[in-house]
Amino acid sequence: MSGSYKLDCSGLVCPMPVAKTKRQLLEMNSGDILEVTGDYAEAGQNIKRYLNRIEDKVLEFKAEGENFYLKIEKA
Numbered sequence: 615m616s617g618s619y620k621l622d623c624s625g626l627v628c629p630m631p632v633a634k635t636k637r638q639l640l641e642m643n644s645g646d647i648l649e650v651t652g653d654y655a656e657a658g659q660n661i662k663r664y665l666n667r668i669e670d671k672v673l674e675f676k677a678e679g680e681n682f683y684l685k686i687e688k689a
Contacts (some may be wrong), residue, residue: 616643616646616647617643617647618646618647618648618649619638619646619647619648619649620648620650620651621634621635621638621648621650623635623651623652623653624652625653626654627654627656627657628644628654628656628660630657630673631648631650631652631654631658631661632661635648635650635684635686636664638659639670639686639688643688644687645688646687647671647673647685647688648684648685648686648688649685650682650684651682652681653684654680655677655679655680655681656677657682658675658682658683658684661684662684668689669689670688671686671689672684672685673685673687
């Protein structure tokens with residue numbers, strides 16, 4: 615059974631959102647879903663770039679102004 619996790623990176627600037635996302639993914643099992651939100655648009659893009667280098671999959675990405683939302687599936 616897959617789990618779901620939420621990570622709020624509001625108020626954080628890089629590299630903290632990427633580091634926190636990375637740490638959370640390491641604690642998760644394959645098939646788990648992580649939803650990451652924040653209010654620093656560049657952090658959302660940096661998390662996406664990080665995910666492009668590993669096996670975990672971006673299921674959804676939304677950006678509006680400085681706010682972002684990422685839905686990630688752990689590989």
